[in-house]
Amino acid sequence: MSWLTLPLALRSRLWEHASGEAPRECVGLLGGRGRLVTSLYPLTNVSPHPERAYRAHDLELLRALRAMRAEALELVGIYHSHPHGPPQPSDEDRRLAAWDVPYLIADLRTGTLRAYLLPSGQEIRVDSQV
Numbered sequence: 377m378s379w380l381t382l383p384l385a386l387r388s389r390l391w392e393h394a395s396g397e398a399p400r401e402c403v404g405l406l407g408g409r410g411r412l413v414t415s416l417y418p419l420t421n422v423s424p425h426p427e428r429a430y431r432a433h434d435l436e437l438l439r440a441l442r443a444m445r446a447e448a449l450e451l452v453g454i455y456h457s458h459p460h461g462p463p464q465p466s467d468e469d470r471r472l473a474a475w476d477v478p479y480l481i482a483d484l485r486t487g488t489l490r491a492y493l494l495p496s497g498q499e500i501r502v503d504s505q506v
């Protein structure tokens with residue numbers, strides 16, 4: 377996978393979640409089919425250091441995955457925010473990455489949204505056109 381399509385309405389919801397949580401990092405899942413994102417699942421960041429790290433609430437994560445399955449969707453991405461930038465993954469982001477899907481990072485400082493496969497760091501293009 378070298379790109380992901382995130383429709384504008386979902387992109388707006390992602391930014392709303394990110395700015396609503398600032399100065400804490402937000403986290404959520406993206407469900408869809410193939411390269412197309414069709415649903416966004418905001419989760420609670422339960423990291424003890426939410427201003428510089430994220431950890432999704434376990435039960436919410438399971439519920440979101442179950443909701444996706446109920447709609448025949450797959451996990452197609454995981455997003456979190458960097459309230460103070462940069463739009464690149466931190467060392468901890470790479471270390472804790474466990475899923476083989478793009479990790480999206482919303483940099484609130486510059487308004488930049490980027491996606492990567494982790495831990496490799498290969499960048500994935502994020503389009504808005506369906």
Ligand SMILES: [Zn+2]
Binds near residue numbers: 456457458465466469
């Ligand atoms: Zn991060």
